[in-house]
Amino acid sequence: MKDFKAIDQLAKELHEDRSQLPYIEVRKGALQAITPYIREQGFRHITIIVDDNTWEAAGERIFHELEKHQIGGEVVLIKSNEHDQVLADEDAIVQVLVETSQQSNALIAVGTGTIHDITRFCSHKMNIPFLSVPTAASVDGYTSKGAPLILRGFKQTIQTASPIAVFADIDIIKKAPREMTAAGFGDILAKNTSLLDWKISHWINDEPYNGRAADLTRNSLQLCIDHVEEIAQADDEGIRLLMNALIESGLVMLLLNFSRSASGGEHHLSHYWEMDLLKRNAPQVLHGAKVGVATAIITELYQSYANDLDVFGANTGQIAEEIHHLYKPDQMTQWLQLVGGATTPYELGIDDDLVQKSLNEAFRLRDRYTGLYLINQAKSKEILYPVSKNIEL
Ligand SMILES: [Zn+2]
Known part of the structure; x- marks a missing residue:
């Protein structure tokens, strides 16, 4: 993970075990690394969590790739509400719990923050790991443990688990709205x-304040500001920088164990x-x-x-x-x-x-x-x- 050297240093300073952090790939074509990773982990049955948009953007490709390598599983297509939006609420959670097979070894969240929050909560409750496949550079919470859920109409953040791996494919993310x-x-x-x-x-x-963590986050901010034009144009390098900054900010929160x-x-x-x-x-x-x-x-x-x-x-x-x-x-x-x-x-x-x-x-x-x-x-x-x-x- 050559891109996250500063995170390694922060982990060392905090005496945190680096291997506890997710495995991360942020690059063009990162999707291709998912199947080899899953085989290496010895997973035989995978559940892919998507919505209509993210099925099209990446979910379908992941599903067929796994199928080609005889890795079984199912797809949970999260239903949207009357506003045509997917929410991390009771309906979505129950849908995942009901539709995930007992044999499932891991979940894959394919989508943005909401799909991740649904998945991270269910993965934690089912006691199986999850992989993160962000389809947009939209939020810094992909690697976080906290799942903000809407329960009985109120938002509540529940501490769950972070992903074991993140595969952020720039080819997909740059095409996000x-x-x-x-x-x-x-x-x-x-x-x-x-x-x-x-x-x-x-x-x-x-x-408690950590100067290294603060500097690291400030550098991410500065880098995105310096490359705002490239981000605006959804240029490969701009999107990669933004995605790295978001993941880095998430990893800092994970290491500090607060936001x-x-x-x-x-x-x-x-x-x-x-x-x-x-x-x-x-x-x-x-x-x-x-x-x-x-x-x-x-x-x-x-x-x-x-x-x-x-x-x-x-x-x-x-x-x-x-x-x-x-x-x-x-x-x-x-x-x-x-x-x-x-x-x-x-x-x-x-x-x-x-x-x-x-x-x-x-x-x-x-x-x-x-x-x-x-x-x-x-x-x-x-x-x-x-x-x-x-x-x-
Ligand atoms: Zn935020």
């Missing part, structure tokens, strides 16, 4: 504020919006699409409060300095636009009232110190949206 790649870029852009929030929590609350490096106040806004969409039974929006838009909003909020000396307590100087170094919200919006992503909540079906509510309430979703939390503790008035409205106060 543009909005998916844009979502992946949005999830990487989030590191702009998540890394700062992690540091804030370290300073204010003495939360601090990758998720801060911007993810809290996104979760708040998502819960509202669920409550209204509205169509779901890609995780990274919400997170990208939320990152620009949170950054603007932090920048508008950076000069208010009371907000960040004893660490105001340090925090203000860090905020000063964040990318500017306008710049982020331009990048999001360039890669073909949404740039405003409105484009995602989220109205200004909900954004304003989330700015004042989303910090309660998780027991975590963030800039958003501190601003909410210190505020004398409701935070307004658009954020620029707060400045003249």
Whole structure:
């Protein structure tokens, strides 16, 4: 895994056994490596989890390839809901549990975040491993252990298992709908504020902080920004860089055993919006699409409060300095636009009232110190949206 040297170093520093991490191939033609890997593992019966789109994109090829090598198995085609979307909910989970044969040695998740979350939960419950085949560079959670599931209409993240191997085929991923790649870029852009929030929590609350992990994640962010044009064009190298960055961010979370490096106040806004969409039974929006838009909003909020000396307590100087170094919200919006992503909540079906509510309430979703939390503790008035409205106060 020559691409993930920095991860090897981090594993060493943390005294983590490198062999516990998934086997990973990110390259053109990576799909061809699946059957040899499965034979090497001695698996005889495989269950492939797909939806209509990912069956066509990659599932069918994997199935026939396995068949050709006398590896048996079945395909679970996850049914979509009334919005024509696949959700990681009770229906999907039960479908996988019912349709997977007792003889199955392993599952293969072929798809994006949702298919992976369904698969990782079922694999954990059935006590068999799973392989990851991402069909889009849309999210950094492929290698994570946490499965965000929608149970009785509420989102709940359950700790399960990470894949034993990831086969990310650039030929397939580059053909994913543009909005998916844009979502992946949005999830990487989030590191702009998540890394700062992690540091804030370290300073204010003495939360464990790992400089190497933070640097590694920051490098991934910088690399994607430096190659935003190639990502926008879905060029081989651009997509490979983005996919590597997403996988690397996921591996950092796996090694640290928490999501601090990758998720801060911007993810809290996104979760708040998502819960509202669920409550209204509205169509779901890609995780990274919400997170990208939320990152620009949170950054603007932090920048508008950076000069208010009371907000960040004893660490105001340090925090203000860090905020000063964040990318500017306008710049982020331009990048999001360039890669073909949404740039405003409105484009995602989220109205200004909900954004304003989330700015004042989303910090309660998780027991975590963030800039958003501190601003909410210190505020004398409701935070307004658009954020620029707060400045003249
Ligand atoms: Zn994320």
